[in-house]
Amino acid sequence: MTATPADFPITPLLPDIRASLAAHPRLVLEAPPGAGKTTQVPLALLDAPWLEGRKILMLEPRRIAARAAAQFMAQQLGEPVGQTVGYSIRFESRTSAATRIEVVTEGILTRLIQDDPELAGIGAILFDEFHERHLAGDLGAALALDVQGTLRPDLRLVVMSATLDGERVAQWLDAPRISSPGRSFRVRIEHPPARAQETLEQHLARTVRQALAENDGDVLVFLPGRREIARAQTVLGHTLDEAIELVPLHGELSLAEQQLALGAAEPGTRRVVLATNVAESSVTLPGIRAVVDSGLAREPRFDPNSGFTRLETVAISQASADQRAGRAGRVAEGTAYRLWPQSRRLEPSRTAEIAQAELSALALELAAWGITAGSCSDLTWLDPPPPGALAQGRELLTALGALDADGRITALGRRMLALGATPRLAAAALRAPEERRALVADLLALTEARSPLRGEQARTDDFRVRVGALHVWRDRRGGGSHAGADAGALAAIEQAAKGWRRRLDLRTAASGVPDSHAVGDLLVHAYPDRIAYRDAGNPLRYTLANGRGVRLHEQTALLGEPWLVVLDLRHEARDSLVLAAAPLDPRTLEAEFPQRFARARVLRWNEARGAVEAFEERRFGAIVMERRSVPVQPADALPALLAAVRSRGLEVLPWSDAARRLRLRIQALRGWMPELDLPDVSDAALLATLEDWLAPYLAGKRGLDALGADDLSQALAAMLGYGQRQQLDTQAPDQWLAPSGQHRRLEYAPDEPPVLAVKLQELFGLADTPRVGGGRVPVTLHLLSPAGRPIQMTQDLKGFWERTYPEVKKELKGRYPRHPWPDDPWTATPTHRAKPRGT
Structure with a gap:
């Protein structure tokens, strides 16, 4: 079935694209926004002879774009979505047996490849907007290349992008490049400066008014996230004419709200669309003649120090800025207003997510693909995953039970992949008892979403308040909400919770208020390394099972809780600040993690006493739950004494003048006569070899004060062989x-x-x-x-x-007349005495 494409800039290149894919299985296609690559290329390939009636998969990084692309192509064919053209995104699919073009999001593509590595019935995979460099997109491309190189040489792969280093990608794929000039009108770039003491919202509102006055049509405003969109909507609502329609556009909107934003305005109405970077590419916004760009985006950043991934507001790249500005020149000449100084220099392109993300999900996918080695060299990557972050991800998976000791995926790990949640949350969901699985669905939705709490409630660190807000909203059937909660946010979370209930095969939702420990008892399976125990001397300080320290803020809602599981924190140099946590019942740890409890004999150096102390401790991970003093055994003391010397330095030892001089002589002769092969007695070398030279003289002692100065001199002397000692006395005598x-x-x-x-x-x-x-x-x-x-x-x-x-x-001579002052010192008799009297 052949579709007739409309007059898009990409249209003249469609024959070249078809011919290239007929001759070569891979292609890099560069085309600016609005060229039509997303919707016209898949349609143009439908009757390609090499496709042989098989399906085309097109990867879209964003759900909004996936729906929009499928709907537009279906309209061109005069069909509803789900016939020739369909889509599959998280918790939603509109396809049928007749579907030949399926638009999928990144996680869906990975699942399809993992479930059927031969990709039966699929003839081509198109990677749209590849410049966004999402982790799942990079993984999908690497897996697809592996499939093509081993099982399916007839599979076609096309990488498409508006802002891409095409030459580098073409070298990676060993593929030809085709570039479309696109069609855009001139866009004037303005940098309206902020005024003194002006907030971002005030600067933005003033610039939006300027954009509406200086341009016809609608205005597209780029903001980093939903919170900034809501604030801007409030400010603009007070300053713009009532005839101006304010339209939000972000990934948490309902389908109807998204379609409203993507549709055309009513005749005679002007719109200001407030969007995240979801509007940078793939989606078409009709009528835009001006862009107001904050220059900011919200992206995930993994902090290896805390082990947490946080969404951070960051400056966009120059490529993103150019792409955003191009939205103003789709239908006529336009203007882009940039809310940052013209002198500021942006990074050329976006950093690949794989370079700055937490990689446990990637490590699990690789293990399912049969790759357990740290290098991942079995796959061809545009940017390989950092080895350190990948190793950290594998350690977490092992703790969760998803990998065995050899790094191979376990049965639980495969079930976690099938569920589709992050590894942490999947582990919690699959280990939950039957009677609490409905609550788990809520926790999956709540932990993946931004907090729905607003105002004073937004500051609470008790995660159970979010659960309570969702249940109140649900029990009232959406007719009201928990005080201090955003009903729209709760509605979006409920939609996600419904999706998780379907995945978990649940028919009813949780309601009411869970018991005080229910939330924490479920989440311990997601965050076993973040289980926290209160310090005895400070009710605000806790020790995590991984050994790190954390603290509650002064107005905490969790004061007095002895055990917590920490979901979110802000890393700080000493003790990180807990942002979200839930109490747990320690009996859950006894029942679920018996292997993590251990008793151990621990030795500690007492600085005040200058001696070793011994304790018997009961631990959960790095958390000391019980400790009692026990007698120090002579054999036990030695490691602690050596550790004390290492931590405090060699000066803690009883150095005599003789011992210090011996060290200096050995080190001097070592430099003068290296052929003697004398030992290195520098501070660094002695500290590194304490077990060799000092340990024999500390054996049986319980404190450093029991080591005498003579012992230390003997320990140094014993480092020399007999011949070396003779050489020392001869060549560097005392x-x-x-x-x-x-x-x-x-x-x-x-x-x-x-x-x-x-x-x-x-x-x-x-x-x-x-x-x-x-x-x-x-x-x-x-x-x-x-x-x-x-x-x-x-x-x-x-x-x-x-x-x-x-x-x-x-x-x-006159000053010391009683001492000899011969005229000829060469022949005079040496003496240490004065001349005898009378001479």
Whole structure:
């Protein structure tokens, strides 16, 4: 069946697209918004000979776009949706046996490939708006390439986008590129500056009024999320003429509300459409002549420090800004008003979600595909998943029971995939008792949605309040809502809850107020690492099962609860702030997680006592539930003593002067004569090898004060072999025998020659400077007067005798007449004494 496409900019390229796919199984198609690629390319391929009557799957990243694309194509064919053209999105499907083009969202595509890797009955997959780089889209493309390369070489793959690095994608796919110039009118770019003390809503309202005054037609406003849309709707409602219709457009609207936003305005009516980035591409908004762009979007960001994914408001990329501006030039010349300074530089393109997302869902999909290695090198990725985030995701899946110890998917893991929830929530749903499965459906909907609470209630950290708000709204059959809750948000959550009830094969919904621990007892299966136990000394502080600390805010609604499961928090340097949690019954932990309870003997260093303490602890994960003091066994103390030395540093040890000098001599000779292979006795090396050199001398001791200075010297000396010790005493001696017959100490310092302080008279007859280190290092002589005061520093004793000694003799002979000052120091007798009386 062939459809006749309307006059779209893509129309002249349709024969080239068909010819390219006839000759090559992959294609990259670049076309700007409004070119018609989304709706015209699938129709043009319906009668392609290589398709052989099979189905075309087209991936749309957003549900609104999927519905809209299917409806538009069906209208072109003069059919209702669900005949030749249908769609499948989460909790909703309109297809039939006659469907040849099926528009699906990203998760649906992954399920289709996982359930039938041969993709029987499917001849082509089109990836629309691939530039959005959603995680599920990247995974779907990688899996489709794998299928094409191993099982289905006849499968056609087309990657389509408006703003895409086409050359890079074409190299990744090894595919030809076709580009459409599109059809758009000139768009004037304005940057109206914000005024002093002006809020974003005020700046936006003023700019919308300017856009309506300077342009015909409708105005499209881009805002980051539903909350900002609601605020803007309130402000604009007070400042615009009543004839101006305000229309919200975001993913949480009902189908009827979405269709209203996508339809044309009534004749003579102007509209201001307040949209999230869902309106950037794929959907067509008729009548738009001006765009007001906040330059912001809300995107998920995974924080590896807290283990939480949060929606963050971020600056858009330049590619997104260009695409948003292009919406103003679809039907005539238009204007784009950007609410940021013209001097601000944006990132060129959007960062792929795979680079900044929590990857447990991806890891589960890969395990189902048979990939357990950390590199994922079995698949061809445009951007591979970061190994660290992927490993973290696999650790979570193992804790949830979705992967076994070898990283293979378990039966529970396959059931979790089939359910379609995130791994955490799927684990909670599938482990719930039968009588609480209806409540689980509500929890799935509530945890995936933004909080429906408003005003003061929005600040509560008790997640049960959201459950109560939903049940009150439901029990009143939507005729009223819980005080402080948004009825529209609750209606959207109820729609999602109905979908989950269908998935869980439930006929009735939960109602009334659950008992105090019901919510927490169910969610522990989703967040076993976020189970929290209150600290004994601080009722606002808790320890998580993963070892991290968290705290409740001062106005918490959860004060006094000993056990919590934490659903959301804000990461902070010390203790993160709990944003949403629910109490739980500790008996649930005993029943559901008996393997996570353990008793252990724990050793701890007591700083005040300078000794080791021993305890027996009962733990749940990292949470200490019970602790009692027990006697310290000698064998137990050694690891704690070594740990104390490592944490406090080597200075905690009883270093004598002899031990310090020995270290300096060893380290000096190690540098001068590396061939002797002396041990490294630097701080870092000694701390790293405590078990080798210090442990034997700490064995049997319970405190560091039991280690004597002699013990420490012996421990150092024992690091040297017999031959090394002889070489040390010869080549880096502690003392030097002066010509006077007296032993004088050599002082060693890091990276310096040793220093010898000696009276000048003791060196008579010595011609050359003493040397150490196999004769490689001259000693620095500190020559002293008879009174021990410095006269000269030198490493050239011979030069001193020849040039400096006559002047020294002349100056000091009168001051020290009882000491010898010979004219010829070369032949004089060295002495450390004064001349005898009468001489």
